Amino acid sequence: DDLALATACLSIVFTNVLTVIKTSTFLAYKREFKSLMAEFERMYDELHEAGAKRCLVTVNVGAKRFVKLYFYSVSCTGLYFTIKPLVSMIWAKFQIKPLVLELPMPMRFPFDFESTPGYQFAYIYTILITIVVVMHATSVDGLFVSFTTNLRGHFQALQYFIETNTYDKSDALIQRELRIYVHYHVRLLELSQSVQRIFKPIIFGQFLMTSLQVCVIIYQLVTNMGVIMEMVVYCTFLSSI
Template sequence: MEIGLQIFNRQTKCLRAMGHSLIHQVQESKWQRIPQFFVLFLVVSAQYPMINYAIFHKDDLELVTGCMSIAFTNMLSSIKVLTFLINKIKFLEIINELKTMWQNSGEYGFNYIKGSNIMADRVVNFYFYSVFFTGFYFLLTPLAKIAWAKINHMPIIRELPMPMRFFFDAEHSPVYEYAYIYTGCVTVIVVSYVVAIDGLFIAFAIHLRSHFRLLQHYIENNSFKSNEAAINTNIRSYVKYHSKLLRLAEQICQTFKPIIFVQFLITSLQVCVLVYQLVTNMNNVMIFVVYVAFLVSILIQLLIYCYGGEMLKTESSMVATSVQISKYYNLSPKYRKVLCLVLMRSQKPVIVKAGFYVASLENFMTILKAAMSYITLIQSLEQI
């Protein structure tokens, strides 16, 4: 069906902008891969001037923490880009599998998943605009400061969108312009890949949730009073459907495992440095608002994985409830045993886990509580 081609619309646009064809190819030529790894090189190369900036200003904790919050974001983006390039075939397999499952889901299933796809698009579009405007703000601020200085005949201080210190003088023309373009390219790459990869995860989770709910609907609303051939077909289809969903969920978990691990690790570090920035800039409204917005965008990234993991955990376990409230008593003992296997397997929910981090709303709230504790601690230390 034609509408199935609109699945993961925003994510595919971002990936195409980064040079990905998104055609499920077994192997790409080295010429196709060179631009993609060059993009990765650009993002990774931005780490050096930021670390150099932090080292140069090591005696100013406020400048160091401000720089490290950006450096951590860039480091996380580098891991996401690298993971996608290494596992690109797996990403495309999941995309194509979900497309096929949607197109083969029947009239009721197709319309139900269509609603889930609309919801996924809205979530990803909201995420895109939040990330886009954050990046746009960082790009626009240095230009606005230069324009304001010229209008008011003040000394012009050329700043870059990111806190960087190169091994050459980047504060005077024309080197400043080249450095600004370089930083702008890195920002565009980071925004595109972050929206694409994070957006794919939440969209995968929303689509899988809709399939788990479809399976629950089919089991709950089957009277199991038809002839044995029809019952046999239905039970077999439920088992196959459930097995396919569990396999796909495991594939998603394995593909995103390194990203989720680094996301939790780096977000924890970012919360620490950003909380320090918030506490030290409470009297400066403009800077305070900027860091609040930056902290919110960081937490939204983590929330995407925690909410997606929570959805998969909840809906995969709800299949067991659907079996329990179904009209299984109309089945013969042979088919009851088969349905019981589905119930038993559903009692072990899908857990999105990476190392010792579990993507769940409970762990997301733990990080929020830790952030509030850091604020209280820093404020109490400053009063000593």
């Protein structure tokens, strides 16, 4: 009967479903993931031109910073959710008010979680699940950023080879270099198709679950328009997804 609680629970359910999709897809394609990582590493080692390697280093540094920022953002959101009930209870005790046993997430369990020791067990379980969700989600998303960034860097390296080549050589040498460029391009296209194939279920799940999450979070924002702390919580949650 509590629509606000139901929508809050749905936002958590959608997050967990998305994590399951990402994790199960990663496990299903773990060999392909490993093969892609090895292939990108091998292609980096095969590059001997300083300018081409500089392209890869530049894009990878940017990707590393982006993934770190994403990880910190999601981690801070999870940390906020996990410590908020503790801070509320400490503040209530400081003001000599009755303690309200509140879980970090609006979750429900098939046992008495509103009293000791069920509450402590539910709290620890929620924290562990939050850590798992954060680690798995950011890991798979980080792999996607890494793969696409390396593809972009290699395409830029190929462009660098073509633009810096003077072609002031014999026809046989030019044909040999052009064959290398074509082979390099075909190799990159095959890698692009592999990345698209293994990330297709994840991207579909990401858009589907995120769309549903946005719906329930917007509802929470509208219903808690006058409560500043609740708005901060849901705005933070919305920004993290």
